[in-house]
Amino acid sequence: RLVFEDYFIFSTLFIFPSSNQSIFKRYISKYNSNLNNKFDFSAFYKKYNTHLPNDKIPSENFLTWLVGFTEGEGSFIVNNRGDLAFVITQATIDKQVLEFIQEILGFGKVIRQSAITSRYVTQNKKEIDILASLFNGNLVLPKRQETFDLFVKGFNKWVTKGRILLEPVVINNRPILPTLNDAWFAGFTDGEGCFTCSIGEKRGFSFNFNISQKWEINLTVLEHFSVLFKNGIVSRHSEENTYEFRLGGVNNCKNVFSYFDKYTLYTKKSLSYKLWKDIHNDLVNKDHLDESKRREMIERTKMINKSNNTNSRY
Template sequence: MILNTPLRSLLSQIESQKKPGGNIDFNFLNFYSRYKFHISSDLPSKEFLTWLIGFSEGDRSFIVSRRGDLSFVISQDTRDIQVLNMIQNNLKFGKVIKQGSTVSRFVVQDKIGLYLIALLFNGNLVTLHNINIYKKFLDKVNDYNNKGRIKLPNIKLSHFSVKPTLQDGWLAGFCDAEGSFSVTIYSNSNRYSIIFDIAQKNIEGQSILYDIQELFKVGKIYNHSAFNVLYYRVNGLNDTKLLFYYFDSHQGTLKSKKLKSYLLWKILHHKLLNKDHLDSTKRYSLKVLAGKINNTWD
């Protein structure tokens, strides 16, 4: 069922709690200034940084332990460790650590690294859920900066009014973390489905689905069968084709295993548009290809 009006209104009210003012665009001036001083004059690109922010918002990466220890963590299946290495290579700080046989993490725990992470995300977060977590994280970072032999200046909390667009990498990063491409070829008929989904739990995180719907100008938002979960869905050949403009652009390039999923999804889109699913000699191969979209490790 499509989301009801009262809940839509409630999401709008929650979104309006973000502080007014500030920049609509992502602002990395303070981060770049301190990055040059502490790390390198070879700066990470704005496209990468906006992608990283989107990816991190999907992964919920700000960690404050019960003991008060701080860390910034992005976790991935070890089979996709390349995306963690790419993050470390671009930032030139943090570590990639394998934990167990299936999980790897990009971790920042040193004082300079945490300081730069706090600067990077300050004012540049989109989802209310992550903004609230970040505020607590920033308080702890400022406490940490005032202790020990190396002291760093306090970071003043910036306004959060940034909005992603189709001209930056935030949405690609968020889809790398949260998006799902799928095709189903049914066995007992000529039917098929081609779908792009993003699901979000909790009202604080769900308002972003309306922003994404507004960016793509297509798709609908539905109640999920799971409690307190909404999902944004684009389906059908005509509507899903409208997503190609962004994901085929430089800004929209996916960087995780989702890129391979997207490319297979797009190939199947072309084959379905060409009506290959109506040819009994081709239909089985389409079904096999569809099964690989979300099983791209081979």
């Protein structure tokens, strides 16, 4: 979809600070001049008003969050018969986020797949036409763009058949990356992010925020997160063909606070974030050095991990 030729160089310069800051600034300037960082929902609003003229239109903030969440949790499906479906899967304990999406979009169904899994689903032509206009030109992950391209090709065949005939979609592969002034990263974190903390019986502790992602083609997006938050490392994960962005340590992790305080998390990870941030404050105050306070903090870290586990793969 897009090749970030100079991207690895300047992101590496940021992760491993160099005295030659002018080189970093030059790469930033060159990269930004070739990249449209703004999400564009004009096509979505046009389609939405065409198919659902009496419904309240979703906000740009919600739509940007939904794009990020879909890139983490969504599926663009074309079955063997050529029929299409758009699906977002969640642990049933987080079913409320699927109902939230259904309520704001004004369409789709939430189905309890099993005791542990629920899905938001639409197979309606007009509704998928609306969603195609949402994601077209607004996807960040190159691998997700590949699956969406196949979905659109299937859509363009699908809409020429049956009682309801619609216009084909022209694929828009414009390069785009999220910023700290939009909700994409919050949506992606709701799908893929993890707030972690562990405190030892003595003085030791670890405090991290991390996001893992499969496929090397997505590696540059993880590197971009390091640029956004002015820190962090990207490394290979223990799983094959998987990479991880990690912010580690009390000082580095505070870089995400202003973002997540502004852009809401809608899954149970909102609880994880609140607990994680509270423990960060305790660590800064060195409460973990007091034995009684440390034991209480250890119990609270278990709640963070419990909230994270409810959002793990089902």
